[in-house]
Amino acid sequence: MTPDELLRAYDEHLREEGELHNALSAERHGPVLWAEFPWGGFVTYRDLGGLEGAALDGLIAGTVAHFRDDTGLDRFEWKTRGHDAPADLGERLVSAGLVAEEVETVMIGEAAALATAVEVPGVVVRRAGEGGVLREDLSRMLAMQDEVFGRGRGPGVDDALDELADGNAEYWLAEVEGEVVSAGRLNVVPGTGFAGIWGGSTLPGWRGRGIYRALVAARAASALERGVRWIHSDCTAMSRPILERSGLLAVTTTTPYVWTR
Template sequence: MTPDALLAAYDDQLRREGEVGTADDVLTRGPLMWAVFDHGGFVTYRDLGGIEGDALDALIEETVAHFRDGTTVESFEWKSRGHDLPEDLGDRLVAHGFEAEPRETVMIGEAALLAVDVPLADGVVVRRVGEGGDLRDDVTRMLAAQESVFGGGRGPSVDSALAELARGDSESWIAEVDGQVVCGGRLTVVPGTEFAGIWGGSTLPEFRGRGIYRALVAARARSAVARGVTYIHSDCTDMSRPILERSGLQAVTTTTPYVWHR
């Protein structure tokens, strides 16, 4: 498939309902869906339907008021994409108190292309959480490792992560060295679509460059293929993008989270 065809499938299948299926509460306002998760709020949409200028400012103000006055979240994310219109959306969000987080690249490709065998150095173990270890302990250690890389306060709680695993459409995988979690990530199948996402892939700095991240991607891809998934998508950093490109994923757009804090 061409990047344009993959992007069309991404927009059609993964935006709006595809991003808020596990939310605690969802409200619709115009083209937007306002969602509340246990770790914060989230704004998604297929597109803005031509809204721009003063009308867009009013919609942004209403969104801020909703999360500020109608919820208890400490922060919420408006997830923009590089092909969203109007082009000044980011500037308008910043003018309303949002902070832009680092831009990432949206990658999509065939799951089977990632489901390869990756040789690992002696002492490195890649496994699904709960298999060969205590589930809660595995999840706790995985989240702690991820927070040490990404920073705290944005990811799910241990109980939320366990609840997501219990629903059956999500898996978490870890890589360990001498019993220490050095890399972790999730696989989330999106019900009703051809997609699964790979999320949270993070390797401790001192263990990078050893093929551990790629092995964790491959393990999740093999599981996705076994589940009947056709496409894998991921929001990736500049560090992980070359690994995914070598595996056959294509860049289709970018994504920039704009975050509002109390």
């Protein structure tokens, strides 16, 4: 598939309902869906239906009012993509009080291209709960991710257990002498042939040794066993070269705009 074909598949399968499998609730408002997760609110859409100018400002204001006045959530994220219209969407979100976070690249490619075995001496890569107690594994890996990303940016242990219950998610960790040094998760999107690799994080002192690449390969191999063809990921500038060398293609960018109380 060409990058344009992959982008069309991304818009069709991995936006709206494709992002809401673990949402506590979701409500449509015009072209967007307002969703609630344990970690906060989320705004998703396939496109904005041509809204621009004052009409778009009204939608943004209504979204802010909804999460501010109708929920007890402390934050919500409006996830934009680089190919979204109109071009001034980000500026309008900032004017409404949202803050832009780091731009990431959306990468898509064949799971088989990633699923080549990577051995890193002294490092054990395994699925959480296999070779250990699931709750303890999750607690240790999520604590490590809080150290990398900042506390409160990801799920808690109970949230992760709930996510695992439907069978479409896997949590993976890499250990050195029992210490979790890298972690990430795999989320299969049912009925699409896609799975996402998310939350990839490595402690600063362990970067540049191939551990992240080994963690990606293990998740891709597991995805292949589950019948997944395509892997997608929102990646930072640090991880993009690793995925590109494995054959994944950049199809667009994504920027989260976040509102907090």
